[in-house]
Amino acid sequence: MSSQQDMGLPAARENAVITGAASGIGAAVARRLLDRGANVFLIDRDIDRLRSVFANVDAPGETVKLFQADVTDNAKLKALFAEVDAHGGVDNVVHCAGVARLGTVIEIDEASFDFVLDVNLKGTFLLAKNAMPSLMKRRGCFTAIASDAGTQGASGYAAYCASKHGVVGLIKSMALDHGPQGVRCNAICPGFVETPMLDQLFADNPSDRGFYEKTVPLGRFARPNDVAELAAFISSPAGSYLNGAIIALDGGSTAGYFSSASAAD
Ligand code: NAD
Numbered sequence: 001m002s003s004q005q006d007m008g009l010p011a012a013r014e015n016a017v018i019t020g021a022a023s024g025i026g027a028a029v030a031r032r033l034l035d036r037g038a039n040v041f042l043i044d045r046d047i048d049r050l051r052s053v054f055a056n057v058d059a060p061g062e063t064v065k066l067f068q069a070d071v072t073d074n075a076k077l078k079a080l081f082a083e084v085d086a087h088g089g090v091d092n093v094v095h096c097a098g099v100a101r102l103g104t105v106i107e108i109d110e111a112s113f114d115f116v117l118d119v120n121l122k123g124t125f126l127l128a129k130n131a132m133p134s135l136m137k138r139r140g141c142f143t144a145i146a147s148d149a150g151t152q153g154a155s156g157y158a159a160y161c162a163s164k165h166g167v168v169g170l171i172k173s174m175a176l177d178h179g180p181q182g183v184r185c186n187a188i189c190p191g192f193v194e195t196p197m198l199d200q201l202f203a204d205n206p207s208d209r210g211f212y213e214k215t216v217p218l219g220r221f222a223r224p225n226d227v228a229e230l231a232a233f234i235s236s237p238a239g240s241y242l243n244g245a246i247i248a249l250d251g252g253s254t255a256g257y258f259s260s261a262s263a264a265d
Pocket residue numbers: 019020021022023024025026043044045046069070071072096097098099100119123145146147148189190191192193194195196197198
């Protein structure tokens with residue numbers, strides 16, 4: 001076994017699977033991993049958008065494969081990983097596909113609750129289930145983009161918060177189950193990130209944007225690239241001892257009580 005394999009790192013060119021790659025965080029992660037020379041297998045339910053985002057990608061020598069798949073579709077995921085296996089298997093899964101619906105338990109209806117839980121939580125389970133045999137062979141890693149709403153409550157986000165808490169629990173269990181098999185499992189918990197999802201959430205109440213921005217000690221929301229850099233680090237040699245880590249990436253928002261009025265200039 002090479003020393004690279006000893007460290008749980010791929011011996012050959014990295015094969016990375018990224019979900020939700022047509023937009024926001026997923027697109028940024030895909031670009032970041034392409035930049036470091038990975039072959040990327042990009043998944044989104046919106047194939048037209050995925051094609052338009054990656055139509056003119058300049059990646060000499062690298063494989064860029066685009067797949068239309070819903071992460072709640074077990075059969076599709078199975079077929080997809082069979083194809084990735086035909087390319088030697090997967091070293092790095094970064095799971096970014098996700099949805100948000102606003103509402104308290106009174107406001108949100110049962111269908112919307114089921115939809116959010118299905119995509120965010122069951123989708124993570126199905127992706128991990130299909131990826132794990134291949135990850136075990138390549139001693140790879142699985143990173144889920146959870147949320148700050150996976151470690152604490154968020155008013156008006158009952159279903160989303162429940163789903164992301166589920167993702168955090170699932171990742172911790174996966175780290176314990178599969179760490180001994182050489183697969184590292186971690187979650188990134190961003191605060192607000194400037195993506196189309198955020199625009200959609202603030203569409204009805206644009207003034208919320210300024211309000212919430214003031215709650216971030218660093219004074220700004222994250223950019224998709226901030227998340228992509230952390231995902232790249234976790235799956236790099238420098239991150240090879242990270243397993244079961246639930247990492248806040250929120251400019252300090254969950255560090256404790258914060259008053260923007262008392263913030264130093
Ligand atoms: P986005 O809406 O910009 O992108 C999400 C992508 O996932 C879209 O391309 C969409 O088509 C795809 N997708 C949605 N459901 C899918 C499904 N069932 N199967 C396959 N693809 C699907 O959102 P984003 O802001 O980039 O969010 C990425 C992840 O980060 C999500 O899990 C989200 O919950 C999480 N997150 C976002 C924020 C934020 O403020 N934007 C904060 C914390 C966590």
